[in-house]
Amino acid sequence: MVRRSHPLVGFFLLAALLAACAKDEGDTLDADRSLFPLHVPPGWPEPPLREDNPLTVASVKLGKALFFDERLSLGRGISCASCHHPDRAFSDTVALSFGVHGDVGMRNSPSLANVAYHPLLMRDGGAPTLEQQVFIPLMDEAEMDVDPQQVVESLRGDPVLAAMSMQAYGKPLDLYVLTRALANYQRTLLSGNSRYDRFLQGDAAALDDAEVRGMQLFSGAANCSVCHSGCDLSDHDFHNVGIALDHxxxxxxxxxxxxxxxxxxxxxxxxxxxxxxxxxxHDGSMATLEETIEHFNSGGLADPNKDPLMTPLDLTAQEKQDLAAFLRSLTDERSLDPVP
Ligand code: HEC
Ligand code: HEC
Known part of the structure; x- marks a missing residue:
């Protein structure tokens, strides 16, 4: 026999359930709208953030989902991570990367570590913000070659992304949401936990003798740290270092x-x-660290715009090895991606 309860009991149960759901949803909404706990490495300045795009937990989560989503190339198998791979500090392994049509672009894919600190994006500084930068890979023929509007329209039907978009920005997925979320995820990719950092923080055993000698050369006689300065080992400025004869x-x-x-x-x-x-x-023209050191040792190719610091260094074989050893100590010991 089927026992029937009073119809009102069912109604109250349903109402209670809905209320509970609403409460839960409200809680996660609040939690996700809270600011992302960015772990800035000890002694570093806070990266500049944007008032018009608060770094919330929900925006970073959505940005991560989009960064790894091949649907950004409209199903042609390429995501941002194809050329900015987490295992490679968000760069890739080839001189020039392949886009959706199988042809290569003009430049080597850079690491996205610490991009939050760059005043200008791209190797030529052509993109003023991470938000605006997003349009470049989407629209570049040698990268994703899509109509960004068509991408957001095709993603809008996805219920998971739709919910994430509402949580992050309180509106359905559009270009406003896509560009801001991707920018915020990239702002969290900080790198400052290498053996070199532990050495700077007082752990004298973190670097061996060759690495310490390399570090001293780097910021001393070899002048590297004039340009590769600060916590990101870059002044984020533009220099001609005599890489190519003709530009x-x-x-x-x-x-x-x-x-x-x-x-x-x-x-x-x-x-x-x-x-x-x-x-x-920029052109992926040097395969090994040894080649790059040899380049700086030589003073680079002749060029009227070459930086005056680019003069021959006359490093000994031992000094070159020490510099290479130091450069290899700059690998982060933790994942750059703080998002679970
Ligand atoms: C086909 C390979 C490829 C894909 C796909 C790709 N990128 Fe890139 N990315 C590059 C290359 C190459 C550069 C350097 C271009 C330049 O400086 O002119 C670059 C540069 C950047 C920069 C500037 C970094 C700096 O140091 O200034 C950012 C940020 C970036 N990409 C983010 C993204 C995002 C976000 C996506 C996905 C929407 C994406 N990329 C997709 C290859 C790619
Ligand atoms: C005048 C400024 C300047 C000085 C001095 C300098 N660099 Fe650089 N370095 C650059 C620039 C600019 C590039 C990028 C060139 C390009 O993209 O074509 C670069 C590129 C590199 C790269 C390749 C990075 C990459 O991701 O492709 C390495 C490695 C490097 N430098 C190491 C050194 C070392 C070691 C020294 C000292 C011996 C040094 N640099 C001195 C400005 C400088």
Whole structure:
């Protein structure tokens, strides 16, 4: 026999259940709208954040989901992570990366470690914010080659992303949400937990003798730290270091400023995780760290715009090895991605 309860009991139960759900939802909403607990490495300044895009837990979670989603290339198998892979400090392993059509772009994919600190994005500084930068890989023919509007329309039907978008920005997924969420996820990719950092914090055993000698050269006689300065080991400024003879294919910073004096200047890359991010330089033209050290040792190719610091260094074989050893100590000992 089927026992029937009074119809009102069911109604009250349902009402109670709905109320409980609403409460839970409200709680997670509040928790996710809270600020993301960014673990800034000891002694570092806080990265500059944007008032118009608060770094909330929900925005970072959504940004991470989008960063790894191949649907951003409309099902053609490429996500942001294809060229910015977590195992490679968010760079990749090739000189020039392949896009959706199988052809390569103009430049080497840089690490995204500490991009939160860059005043200008791209190797030529052509993108003023991480939010605006998102349009470049989406629309570049050699990268994702999509219509960004079509991408958000195709993702909007996904119930998981829809819920995440409401939580993060209180509106359905659109370009406003997509660009802000991706920017915020990338702001959390901090790297400052290498053996070098432990050494700076007082653990004298964190570096061996060769690495310490390399570190002294780096910030002493070899002048590297003039440009590779500060916590990100980059001044984030633009220099011509004599990589190419002719900049016809890629004028670098001049592409943006149009000043002839900026021809062949590129942004100083971070040296953090450098052992993982080869091939090197804007064009991926150097395969090994030894080649890059040899380049700086030689003073670089002749160029009217070359930085005056680029003079031959006359390093001994031992000094070159020490510098390489130091550079290899800059690999982070933790995951750069703090999002579970
Ligand atoms: C096909 C490979 C490829 C894909 C896919 C790709 N990128 Fe990149 N990314 C690059 C290359 C190459 C550069 C350097 C380009 C330049 O400086 O002109 C770059 C540069 C960047 C930079 C600037 C870093 C700096 O040091 O200034 C950011 C930020 C970035 N990408 C984020 C993204 C995001 C977000 C996505 C997904 C929406 C994405 N990328 C997809 C290859 C790729
Ligand atoms: C005048 C400023 C300057 C000085 C001095 C300098 N660098 Fe650089 N370094 C740069 C710039 C700019 C690039 C990027 C060039 C490009 O993309 O073509 C670079 C690139 C590199 C790279 C490749 C990074 C990558 O991700 O592709 C390494 C490694 C490197 N430098 C190490 C050193 C070492 C070691 C020294 C000292 C011996 C040194 N640098 C001195 C500005 C400088």
């Amino acid at each position: 016809a294919d890629d004028p670098g910073r001049q592409r943006i400023t149009l000043h002839p004096a900026d021809r062949g200047k590129f942004k100083t890359p971070t040296l953090r995780n450098i052992a993982l991010t080869g091939p090197y330089m």
